[in-house]
Amino acid sequence: MIIAANLKTNFTRAKTTKYVDELENFMQSNNISQEVLVFPAASSLNFHDGELIIGAQNAYATQNGAFTGEIGLDHLEEFGIKTILIGHSERRHILGETQESLIKKFNFYKELGFKIVYCVGEPLEMREAGNETMMKYISAQYEGIDTEYKNLIIAYEPVWAIGTGLTPTLDDIEAIHKDLKQKSHAPLLYGGSVKVTNANDVLAIDNVDGILVGSAALYAEHFCTMIEYAQQLENNK
Ligand code: 13P
Secondary structure: EEEEEEEEOOOOOOOOHHHHHHHHHHHHOOOOOOEEEEEEOOOOOOOOOOOOOOOOOOOOOOOOOOOOOOOOHHHHOOOOOOOEEOOOOOHHOOOOOOOOHHHHHHHHHHHHOOOOEEEEOOOOHHHHOOOHHHHHHHOOOOOOOOOOOEEEEEEEOHHHHHHOOOOOHHHHHHHHHHHHHHOOOOOEEEEEEOOOOHHHHHHOOOOOEEEEHHHHHHHEEEEEEEHHHHHHHHHHH
């Protein structure tokens, strides 16, 4: 399974290093064979020698150049980073990233063989508009994306469930993951208010290949418990 932590705009470099070390020690001492990804803020990116993988929350589709406020491939290569998150709803909705710019980014990092976690998900009004409208909205987020790319991971994150404590029911997650699996065979993560209290149930759902965790992942101990749940579920298969 894939257990991913999106640290968003949290943790300085010093705190991130401590956090990553804590996770790495946990993985080593508990023989964790799950894929663990951590996405720190851009200014906290660093080399990591170990089992867990560090990825970037965002980067521009460029090696370098005149793109004020952005980082490019040079800044990822400096730390050996080959994993990137693309299309997170906070970037789509708060930072105004369009599908067109996401496609550019996707293709740029795909050409370089990056592992790409590509996020999709609907705002509340789309969910309330019924299944057909909602699926149409989500389908548009697959447009222009190579869904068969071998290093692709998709994360389904309903926008209304992010940071709100609200989640779809387990049945709803199962139904939508089943539908989304028809669009791509890539591993499919669920994200949106995953906590220690619901992680085990979410991970046990058919077609849920892992989780993408925000706020609850900021507690290393909680995130380690979620990694342990995934490990136990795999061991019991
Ligand atoms: P929360 O876990 O805080 O809801 O955030 C989810 C998320 O956006 C992960 O990318």
